[in-house]
Amino acid sequence: MTSLWSRVEPLLARVRKPARYIGCEDGAIEPRHGQGKVAWLLAYPDVYEVGLPNQGLQILYEILNERPDAVAERTYAPWVDLEALMRERGIPLFSVDTHRAAGDFDVIAFNLSAELVYTNVLNMLDLGGIPVHTARREPTDPVVVVGGHAAFNPEPLADFIDAAVLGEGEEVVGEINEVVRAWKASGRTSREGLWRELARIPGVYVPCLYDVVYEGERTVSITPRFADVPATVTKRTVSDLAQWDYPRRPLAPLTEVVHDRLAVEVFRGCTRGCRFCQAGMITRPVRERPADQVRTMITRGLERTGYNEVSLTSLSTADFSGIEDVVSSIVPDPTACGAPTVSLPSLRVDAFTVGLAAKVASGRRSGLTFAPEAGTWRLRKVINKLITEADLYGAVESAFANGWSRTKLYFLTGLPTETDDDTRGIAELAAGCVAIGKKYTSRASVTVSLGGFVPKAHTPFQWFGQNGVDELQRKINLVRGAASRGVQVKWHDPRASLAEGLASRGDRRVGRVIERVWRDGGTFQEWSEFFVLDRWLDAAAAEGLPVEWFTTRHRTDDELLPWEHLSAGLHRDFLWDDWRASLDEHGLPDCRWTPCYDCGVCTGDGLEHVVASPVPPAGGSQGTGQDLALGGDVPVVVRV
Amino acid sequence: MKIRLSYSKIGKIRFLGHLDTAHLWERAFRKAKLGVAVSAGFTPRPKLSFGLALPTAGESLVEVLDVVLDPAPSGERDIDDLAPRLSAVMPAGVVVTGAWVAGPQSIQEDVVATTWVLAIDRPAVEVQSRAAELVAAPEIWIERERKGERRHDDIRPGIFELRTDFDPSVLPADWRSEVSASALVEAVVTTSGRGVRPTELVDALFPGDEPWNVMSRVIRTHQWIERTDAPCAPFSVRARKELSHEQRIAVG
Structure with missing residues (x-):
């Protein structure tokens, strides 16, 4: 294995932001390659600034490098300018740590946090000189693995990967390492032998070991090809976060990245039960990190990185039992380096939460973001985001009263049962927020950010036919037309939502569409300057696949979904009943503090919620004031 | 008291741009547990000023920056100590070569x-x-x-x-x-x-x-x-x- 640095170096003065490619970050680990070790290349299929902060990748980087039988380096998608120069000169994809060629690694593991990056996965493999089709790879080629949230429906990538990992990676990477090490030691004979061994690891899915039969558009069967290959692959879950205080040496980049601060994960999982939210469904149950450990990770992380800002991450940080305790213990550093700023992403919409944010905010209060997600209480019951108008106005009032002058509201449009009244309700809520703000400052402004809803696998909305481009655009225009003075409306391109829908709920045949889009030059599809919907539509047409069948069509209970053999632990019946309940506008309370409604995750996995507090945090369930101690309203009939 | 620091920037690190290098310095002072004085006002800014921008991909034996430390160094020994302390927390390729009390003029x-x-x-x-x-x-x-x-x-x-x-x-x-x-x-x-x-x-x-x-x-x-x-x-x-x-x- 040799470094490509001497060939890469002369190109860097000619490309934008060359610091993306030099490594040298704080926390970077000097890799020690050697005989008998499995060499991993951890790959993020988007540009460095987006990929570097990714916590999953940082955690695995450290865990693997701590093993005596493994070594891990990192790579990110080279930006188009460098890629062009590399292809011109035949320089393959390289790691940023020691600039080794991708093909010199035993395993390439991609982190998939979104679906539109799939074309970049193919591009990076190809740039690495690795055949994009699994079937064409030789035993000497690296093993291609994917993980991350999008890997819960890896079917569109089935032809291009050796394996997908469902769920959390801390434990399973070690098991994969053992299998690959044994395979290497035995002389790397056939790939099929490796696949069979990988498929025996819980949570590891090897697509080529399953036969999928289609009739017309429909999937009719998904069958393991061998008796020892599981009919259903179930996700992996780390039961106790306290045992995994990673990253211990967080990566602090030299160049500016999207989340340029220390991140400390305070809990995993969320049982708020928002029906549109894939993350909330697939990461259950809730597992909190002990408050003491959070404090240690903050102190240690700030010291090592020199950051003066820490973000306490989770899907809803104000729900962390120890939140007030942790926040109040972050005091000014005695060495006069000043008190670190604490940022709380994913704020719950209530006044308590804003009070908390005010306590930790630094002098400058630019903007505060809330996500009511839908414009009316009716629709919020449909999506189970149980925030009343009073909650939102209370939160906004508190924000302006505490010195913030800008608020940003996130909404989804194109939700199930959404009427034009619901859509216009977005503008009305925003107008209400501006009116509150004007009481405090003439500079009060409210930004509405609209995203087109894309249904995801393993959620109650997986059966819902998403809105098409025209319908989403019409709804966006409705909000824009109804927006009053002081309200700024921003929106996500509805065309990108359609392509995302195709990749999110696609089956194996959609892989051919992804390949065509990539071959046609469609990389960096998350970037508006490179996204062209026609590429996707033309590719689907060329493959004879009707896009609307995958995207805007409602599914029925009897349909075999392409990810039916993959499980996030949620009972299919629970998801279906929750879907029906949503159409009846029934909400479902948070099961952390109410009796279990058996979604399947805890009972199936022998897990339980790890929550330090037996009562809901101040502010109640999402600030609704619902008396959850009395059991609340559980309208969903769950068949077990 | 304004301290002037000189440093070299050689090798891979030359691909780090001027602004990113400035941010790197802010983190370096914190890592070295050296407090940097901040300006008064609603948005306090660290009292750090950088000299001529070094073009990205350019190397240098003599980059300079001025900093006001808080607490201020208490003597020559403290000042002499700055170079090794800061070099130790900088990435490979950046070496602090000198530290002295700066005059009233700005570097620029x-x-x-x-x-x-x-x-x-x-x-x-x-x-x-x-x-x-x-x-x-x-x-x-x-x-x-x-x-x-x-x-x-x-x-x-x-x-x-x-x-x-x-x-x-x-x-x-x-x-x-x-x-x-x-x-x-x-x-x-x-x-x-x-x-x-x-x-x-x-x-x-x-x-x-x-x-x-x-x-x-x-x-x-x-x-x-x-x-x-x-x-x-x-x-x-x-x-x-x-x-x-x-x-x-x-x-x-």
């Missing part, structure tokens, strides 16, 4: 000229003759962009010296061996106004070529401070001597 006002050594990937004879031609030329017009507009500028008045026969001993041995196949050119150029950039010198030497295809490396070896009002005449050896007798920012 102080520095009037800078010396570059360019490693040019062209035959030495060709480089020598091109350099001689430029020295003899009364005007050197190049096209450059300013505020989004293409315009022609005469950079000749901004070039004080340009030569291929110079004493390379100031250059680090590693650096010299890495560019052993290239022809070296030393240039002293103005830093006032728009200044003259190394890529612009290459453009003047070899018009029409992409500068970074011609020049493989470039390193700043001196920043010159002028204490008298003596004007710097282009290519005047006297001018350089005049500059030399004034404070010369410490080199490695």
